[in-house]
Amino acid sequence: MAPASDADLIPLIRKLESIAQLADAERQAILSLPANIRAVDARQDIVSEKDRPSHCCLVLSGWVCRYKLLDQGKRQILSYHVPGDLPDLQSLHLAVMDHSLATVTASRLAFIPHENMRDAILRFPNLGAALWRDTLIDSAIFREWMTGIGRRSAQARIAHQLCEMYMKLEAVGLAQQHRCELPITQSDIADGLGLTNVHVNRSLKVLRSRGLLTLRGRELVIHDWSGLTQAAEFDPTYLHLEPRAA
Amino acid sequence: MSIQVQPVRVETDSSDEAGELVFADGRLVAVLVQLSDEHEAEAGMWFLEAGFGRLQTPDAPKFADLDEARAWIEQRLAPPS
Incomplete structure (x- = not known):
C-alpha cells in the first residue's frame, strides 16, 4: 500500500x-x-x-x-x-x-x-x-440492466452490455474507434445478465456471424456500431454523458 | 417414478440440435440438448434446454452424460422427505 x-x-x-x-x-x-x-x-x-x-x-x-x-x-x-x-x-x-x-x-x-x-x-x-x-x-444503469434482464432477448442483452461498456470506456478515454478491452469471461456475462454460459456462447456466435463484432482474447472489436445498437435497442441517454468538446 | 427419453431435433439458433425429450410417468418434464463442438471444452455435455414444473430453473445445469441428467431429474422430482 x-x-x-x-x-x-x-x-x-x-x-x-x-x-x-x-x-x-x-x-x-x-x-x-x-x-x-x-x-x-x-x-x-x-x-x-x-x-x-x-x-x-x-x-x-x-x-x-x-x-x-x-x-x-x-x-x-x-x-x-x-x-x-x-x-x-x-x-x-x-x-x-x-x-x-x-x-x-x-x-x-x-x-x-x-x-x-x-x-x-x-x-x-x-x-x-x-x-x-x-x-x-x-x-439509471441499474434500471437499464433490469429492463434487459426482464424483457430483452439473450442476444439483445449481450449486445446492450457491450454497447454500454464501450461507451463507458470511450467516455474516459480508454476506448476508441469501436475497439476496447473486454476482460470479462462468458461466465461473467452470464452471471450479469441472468443467462447460462451456453446461451452466452450461442448468442455471441450469432452476433459474430451477423458481422456485428469480434471478440478476440480480451479485445472487443465492434464492426457495425449502428447494427449492434439496433440489435440491442441501445439508447445511450441513460448514461447522461456530457457532450464532448470537438 | 418411470423416466423415459425420446430423441428429438431441437431448434436452438445454434449447431446444438441433438436432443432428448424426457418424460416422467408419461409427462414431459425436460428437453435436454447435447452441446456441439462450438462449446469447446463443454462439447458433448447435455444441457437442460428447458425444464418444466420442478425442473424449471434460471441456472440450467449441464451434465456429463444422460445418466447424470437422469439422476438430477429424479432427485428434483422426488417428493420432499
Whole structure:
C-alpha cells in the first residue's frame, strides 16, 4: 500500500468530467485528496457484504464488479466498474455493505478516507453535485440492466452490455474507434445478465456471424456500431454523458 | 417414478440440435440438448434446454452424460422427505 501522488487520482477527474463540469479548484481538490494505493490481483474481494467500509474505493486501473452470492454459490453480478469509478461511494451514507465488490482483473485501487471525501464535498458543493449525479446515473444503469434482464432477448442483452461498456470506456478515454478491452469471461456475462454460459456462447456466435463484432482474447472489436445498437435497442441517454468538446 | 427419453431435433439458433425429450410417468418434464463442438471444452455435455414444473430453473445445469441428467431429474422430482 502506498500514499497517492498528485497525478494518481486523475481518473476520477476524467470520469466526473465525462458526466459534469468541474472548475479548476474542484479538480485541485480531487487531486489533493489523501488516498492509499493498493495493487489487487484479479478475482479478489475488495469489500464484502456486511462490511462497514471507512474508505471509498476509486478504480485507477483494471475492472471491478459488484456482486451478490446466493445459495449453492450462485452469483449475480450487479455492475462493472472501470477506471475513474467509485463503486462503493454509497458507503459514505450507507454504513453496511449490502453486496460485495471484487476485482475482475488485476487492478490498481485508491482508498480515500470517508472523512476526506465528506470534507471535500462540504467545501466544494459542485463536487458534491457531480458525485450525486454519478450515483443517479449509477441507478439509471441499474434500471437499464433490469429492463434487459426482464424483457430483452439473450442476444439483445449481450449486445446492450457491450454497447454500454464501450461507451463507458470511450467516455474516459480508454476506448476508441469501436475497439476496447473486454476482460470479462462468458461466465461473467452470464452471471450479469441472468443467462447460462451456453446461451452466452450461442448468442455471441450469432452476433459474430451477423458481422456485428469480434471478440478476440480480451479485445472487443465492434464492426457495425449502428447494427449492434439496433440489435440491442441501445439508447445511450441513460448514461447522461456530457457532450464532448470537438 | 418411470423416466423415459425420446430423441428429438431441437431448434436452438445454434449447431446444438441433438436432443432428448424426457418424460416422467408419461409427462414431459425436460428437453435436454447435447452441446456441439462450438462449446469447446463443454462439447458433448447435455444441457437442460428447458425444464418444466420442478425442473424449471434460471441456472440450467449441464451434465456429463444422460445418466447424470437422469439422476438430477429424479432427485428434483422426488417428493420432499
